[in-house]
Amino acid sequence: MTRWKITVEYDGLGFSGWQRQPDAVTVQGTIEEAIKNFSDEIVTLHCAGRTDAGVHSLAQVAHFDLNKPTNGDVIRDALNFYLRLTKAVILHAEQVDENFHARFDASERRYFYRVINRRPPTPLQADRAWHVIKPLDINAMQKCADILVGTYDFSTFRAGNCQAKSPIRTLDKFIITRNGEEVIFSITARSFLYHQVRNMVGTLSLIGTGNWDFDMFQSAFKAADRTKGGPTAPAYGLYFQSVTYPQK
């Protein structure tokens, strides 16, 4: 039995999210099926960060165990053959220590959220970014994002059906940049609550458009109450960017 670590890119629009479901096309189910086609083995994939329907990934990481003797390049190319008609692709596959765990060993996860900020919609970026018409004030949003960095109760940005035991999380970085019409929210943490990134971005958008001021944002955050937060930004603007594992 060998443990394999794979890095996966996918177009979130092609799937009903990561997690296997009996009657829906999911990333996990699709890749598990490709592994079965390749090896005749039924495996369970464990990923670094489960994503919702519509959320994209540049480099999701997952692991699984296989009896079949093989190597990383063969796994990558064989799975990509079976995935060729899907919206997922294996970027890399490598053997890892039998104790490696894609979810529990991750020390840092990075997401970014893309907004196209202009009046006309954008056919070339449809389903790839959130279209926000009103001009976003980057400095005002960054000032609010700054107070989220650290260890806090993030209940204001936590979806009702979040299964985490604690609403406490540590945000390491939250950087908002503009490049022309494109606004990028880059967020780094060891782990996130369910919908935390999309709820933070959605709430910050109220600051960016001037509907909320700093004090309203701070009060909402300190209330630790989801009903005080802003809207959930749409899934298709969110990208799972990368995950870090400590050197052993």
Added chain:
Amino acid sequence: MTRWKITVEYDGLGFSGWQRQPDAVTVQGTIEEAIKNFSDEIVTLHCAGRTDAGVHSLAQVAHFDLNKPTNGDVIRDALNFYLRLTKAVILHAEQVDENFHARFDASERRYFYRVINRRPPTPLQADRAWHVIKPLDINAMQKCADILVGTYDFSTFRAGNCQAKSPIRTLDKFIITRNGEEVIFSITARSFLYHQVRNMVGTLSLIGTGNWDFDMFQSAFKAADRTKGGPTAPAYGLYFQSVTYPQK
């Protein structure tokens, strides 16, 4: 009668090219229809550079004449309303001199061609870039691209059904850059022959992968014969970037 200049973004996959056709969805036909819905006037759109099916545009420019009194912002927003279910959008609309001509007045057109250069395919960039597996040697391609800059007979890169009177064109710039897995070919000229950019990129890809050397490329170019050139790169990697009009 007022002449209007519009700037148009479109996803090339949504259309059978720019030019109006009786039984196909084209950019010209779609926007002319939107103008008719807005103004009850039947107009003819003239664009800076007609593009093929699959070719994208960041800022195509076109002009048309309208009797209806209106202004640029109203035209932009009204046309975008009628275009809302299509893959085209009006970025800008402004009144221009009645002698302005989007095609004949253009002094410089810029295209870029996007390649994703890696082994696995890319679901997030499917239909947005050409996927080339073999590593491309940027320096070798740039050395060949350099000999295309200037005024020459470009017959080697001219499609058989090109309607231009002369195969002589003047290439102003041809710059090839790599950013990680992405390779961009940026090309500037007053005007291009039919399929010229895609045929140049396709032929340069033979250099990039080492199938051709510099002398073969130079001989093919000097032969001024399409049958000596390389393949036509796919339409969906090509972007109409911008067009320049001289100050009057």
